[in-house]
Amino acid sequence: xxxxxxxxxxxxxxxxxxxxxxxxxxxxxxxxxxxxxxxxxxxxxxx
Amino acid sequence: xxxxxxxxxxxxxxxxxxxxxxxxxxxxxxxxxxxxxxxxxxxxxxxxxxxxxxxxxxxxxxxxxxxxxxxxxxxxxxxxxxxxxxxxxxxxxxxxxxxxxxxxxxxxxxxxxxxxxxxxxxxxxxxxxxxxxxxxxxxxxxxxxxxxxxxxxxxxxxxxxxxxxxxxxxxxxxxxxxxxxxxxxxxxxxxxxxxxxxxxxxxxxxxxxxxxxxxxxxxxxxxxxxxxxxxxxxxxxxxxxxxxxxxxxxxxxxxxxxxxxxxxxxxxxxxxxxxxxxxxxxxxxxxx
Numbered sequence: 001x002x003x004x005x006x007x008x009x010x011x012x013x014x015x016x017x018x019x020x021x022x023x024x025x026x027x028x029x030x031x032x033x034x035x036x037x038x039x040x041x042x043x044x045x046x047x
Numbered sequence: 048x049x050x051x052x053x054x055x056x057x058x059x060x061x062x063x064x065x066x067x068x069x070x071x072x073x074x075x076x077x078x079x080x081x082x083x084x085x086x087x088x089x090x091x092x093x094x095x096x097x098x099x100x101x102x103x104x105x106x107x108x109x110x111x112x113x114x115x116x117x118x119x120x121x122x123x124x125x126x127x128x129x130x131x132x133x134x135x136x137x138x139x140x141x142x143x144x145x146x147x148x149x150x151x152x153x154x155x156x157x158x159x160x161x162x163x164x165x166x167x168x169x170x171x172x173x174x175x176x177x178x179x180x181x182x183x184x185x186x187x188x189x190x191x192x193x194x195x196x197x198x199x200x201x202x203x204x205x206x207x208x209x210x211x212x213x214x215x216x217x218x219x220x221x222x223x224x225x226x227x228x229x230x231x232x233x234x235x236x237x238x239x240x241x242x243x244x245x246x247x248x249x250x251x252x253x254x255x256x257x258x259x260x261x262x263x264x265x266x267x268x269x270x271x272x273x274x275x276x277x278x279x280x281x282x283x284x285x286x287x288x289x290x291x292x293x294x295x296x297x298x299x300x301x302x303x304x305x306x307x308x309x310x311x312x313x314x315x316x317x318x319x320x321x322x323x324x325x326x327x328x329x330x331x332x333x334x335x
Contacts, residue, residue, distance in 0.1 A: 009127050009265040009320055016124030023117025028106070029080045032117065035105045036079035036089040036097040042196035043090045043101060044207035045225035046217065 067092030071213025
């Protein structure tokens, strides 16, 4: 197994976890929630 | 059969707020902070999670050079672990297309034009998910989810149709945009009867993101080069027109497993990169 092939998925997963943590700590969750709890008029085709 | 059950359960789990389909009101609880891995409109009356593509677009703010790290992180995490397993096993709109493809009809496969159309999803990702929301936010200060607004047939099917059917007030606001999206949905539904998962292969920006991870994801498809005779039966069975024995982790592979079932030598299997020798086109070639 090549070293890169074995390390890359773990490295990417760790990067994902770090970004998720950074986003949560940066206060992004309320923004995601705000968009998701109201009907998205664009999504349903009338916005 | 197992995959079909998982697809159905996933679709149900994403949309477990069943009361919404009766009341016409969407779920507003805190679970919507979490993005689901598949394409599932957050305005679907049953949706209990957020759509990653919708959330990504709405988070883009070019004025502040911002994009949601949280959503980007989730996409990288899902992609690096599962790649396009998510498309094949955990996407409700993929399930809809597969069911439509079961309708008896002539099936269009291995057309040269598909080799060009497959790049469409990357163009849509770049233009409608990233560029247009960024440009709009630069000009107006707020962003628009351009993909959701102008293209996404999943939003029309899962949210537009049920919400408009259940809310009289929304019916009066229908305009050209709704009819345009209905036209796109109709085109997608009809083409899915003849072509296997046309939206996933040619249009879906989420599929494009996961496709970029397919060759590096932890879980993927593996060829046992000792068993593979290069008979090509797997290529014949593949509905997305790839050559599983040569490129088992092709970006187009949605991990449906049809090649595994078709292989008479049991040379293909789903596997993790950490179990046994990883399969590459190189070691398959070496075994010839």
